[in-house]
Amino acid sequence: MSSIRVLVGTKKGAFILTGDGKRKNWKVSGPHFAGWEIYHLKGSPVDPNRIYASQSSGWFGQIIQRSDDGGKTWNTPGSSAEELKGPEGFPKGESNKFVYEGKVGTHMWYDGTQHPWEFKRIWHLEPSLTDPDTVYAGAEDAAIFKTTDGGKTWKELSGLRAAKSALWQPGAGGMAVHTILQDPKHPKRIYVAISAAGAFRTDDGGKTWKPINRGLKSQFELPDPDAEVGHCVHRITLHPSKPDVLFMQKHWDVLRTDNAGDKWTEVSGNLPSDFGFPIDVHAHEPETIYVVPITSDSLHYPPEGKLRVYRSKSGGGEWEPLTKGLPQKDCYVNVLRDAMAVDSLQPCGIYFGTTGGQVYGSADNGDTWNAIVRDLPPVYSVEVQMLP
Amino acid sequence: MIRVVLPYHLRNLARVGEEVQVEVAEPMTVRAVLDALEAKYPALRGTIRDHGTLKRRPFVRFFACKEDLSLEPEDTRLPEEVVNGTEPFLIVGAMAGG
Numbered sequence: 046m047s048s049i050r051v052l053v054g055t056k057k058g059a060f061i062l063t064g065d066g067k068r069k070n071w072k073v074s075g076p077h078f079a080g081w082e083i084y085h086l087k088g089s090p091v092d093p094n095r096i097y098a099s100q101s102s103g104w105f106g107q108i109i110q111r112s113d114d115g116g117k118t119w120n121t122p123g124s125s126a127e128e129l130k131g132p133e134g135f136p137k138g139e140s141n142k143f144v145y146e147g148k149v150g151t152h153m154w155y156d157g158t159q160h161p162w163e164f165k166r167i168w169h170l171e172p173s174l175t176d177p178d179t180v181y182a183g184a185e186d187a188a189i190f191k192t193t194d195g196g197k198t199w200k201e202l203s204g205l206r207a208a209k210s211a212l213w214q215p216g217a218g219g220m221a222v223h224t225i226l227q228d229p230k231h232p233k234r235i236y237v238a239i240s241a242a243g244a245f246r247t248d249d250g251g252k253t254w255k256p257i258n259r260g261l262k263s264q265f266e267l268p269d270p271d272a273e274v275g276h277c278v279h280r281i282t283l284h285p286s287k288p289d290v291l292f293m294q295k296h297w298d299v300l301r302t303d304n305a306g307d308k309w310t311e312v313s314g315n316l317p318s319d320f321g322f323p324i325d326v327h328a329h330e331p332e333t334i335y336v337v338p339i340t341s342d343s344l345h346y347p348p349e350g351k352l353r354v355y356r357s358k359s360g361g362g363e364w365e366p367l368t369k370g371l372p373q374k375d376c377y378v379n380v381l382r383d384a385m386a387v388d389s390l391q392p393c394g395i396y397f398g399t400t401g402g403q404v405y406g407s408a409d410n411g412d413t414w415n416a417i418v419r420d421l422p423p424v425y426s427v428e429v430q431m432l433p
Numbered sequence: 434m435i436r437v438v439l440p441y442h443l444r445n446l447a448r449v450g451e452e453v454q455v456e457v458a459e460p461m462t463v464r465a466v467l468d469a470l471e472a473k474y475p476a477l478r479g480t481i482r483d484h485g486t487l488k489r490r491p492f493v494r495f496f497a498c499k500e501d502l503s504l505e506p507e508d509t510r511l512p513e514e515v516v517n518g519t520e521p522f523l524i525v526g527a528m529a530g531g
Binding site: 080081102103104105106107108121123141142143144 | 440441442443446475476478479480481483484485490492493526527529
């Protein structure tokens with residue numbers, strides 16, 4: 046029977062939750078990198094033992110860590126096993142050099158002036174669908190980097206910043222590439238999402254990018270609600286069997302596109318609030334999607350203090366609340382954009398983490414929920430790995 | 434040999450103890466110590482000084498002999514007690530406040 050590994054990034058370290066195939070018994074390991082912020086960790090789809098982690102600190106900056114044994118041990122890529130042997134062994138890999146390509150350029154600053162790009166951290170790591178040594182990294186200030194040597198060196202795909210980046214502007218949470226999606230049917234097609242710039246697509250493996258924000262309306266955030274760039278996209282997702290269909294949770298509004306982002310349509314329907322952060326797709330039903338409504342941009346907690354996941358089985362428009370096992374009073378946590386993931390067992394499992402330190406899991410498509418852990422540091426990210 | 438005391442998180446990252454020793458050639462300056470430290474422990478590159486500019490990261494401080502050397506020019510000669518190994522050069526994570 047398959048087992049499951051849930052990778053949890055938090056404000057104070059990484060945790061690995063290992064569950065049996067029934068998803069009832071869980072073992073928790075961690076904190077890994079105790080005391081460091083772990084924005085994201087994710088396993089390679091082709092080698093579940095290969096996991097990459099983004100470790101950062103307001104004091105000491107950015108580190109990339111890699112495990113080749115499913116999270117038991119970690120090294121900064123570039124360190125060889127030989128160097129680590131013996132009491133005097135220490136890691137030689139640096140793996141934290143993210144340098145913008147060419148002239149660094151500027152983007153819009155809060156006061157309307159142009160401000161130079163400054164690297165702050167990696168928000169998201171997206172391992173290649175086919176090669177365990179290739180990974181894409183989403184950076185703040187917004188840029189996408191790529192490694193092809195297992196994380197030892199990183200190179201910016203600078204064509205992204207040619208996509209009208211002088212008009213991009215940081216929101217209160219910074220300006221970061223927070224979502225990277227690879228199209229399994231078109232290997233050179235990649236999508237990214239940036240707060241607060243919008244969604245972008247490349248069809249040539251990252252050389253050139255174009256904004257794909259037609260149909261997004263930001264009447265309260267932008268002087269031109271239909272602007273080509275500048276929208277605060279919180280998260281996009283797709284189902285691998287239908288990669289031309291994407292779903293988006295924007296600052297306000299839930300949207301979908303059926304043509305790879307060329308045109309988006311709002312599908313917020315009967316949600317109690319269409320503000321939120323994560324959005325995800327059922328593993329086996331490409332038109333079943335999940336969001337967690339949050340009250341508003343001013344009130345980052347669930348409406349009425351009730352933590353509810355909303356599910357649409359029709360690709361948006363019609364939504365139903367999923368509440369069994371979730372707190373339905375006095376709950377004022379948030380669920381961040383990278384903190385939801387699904388497994389591919391039958392029935393599909395869904396997992397999400399909260400800023401209150403709970404990680405909830407459902408083993409029945411979201412119908413019922415249980416807290417796997419309750420008292421972790423604030424959860425930044427949740428990813429799932431299926432193990433043989 | 435210059436004695437260098439590292440903060441908790443950087444010790445863990447470099448997998449060393451609280452204090453390390455680095456060989457530093459004359460002139461014995463803050464910059465020379467940091468260069469030697471990063472050469473011996475490459476995992477620390479970028480964590481004390483910015484990769485590109487080599488400027489001290491904002492929340493990292495340098496202390497020695499009860500003095501704060503953080504704002505001194507990096508070419509300032511280290512105190513004699515640090516040069517002769519009586520006192521360590523301290524790399525410190527700044528107080529977070531709160």
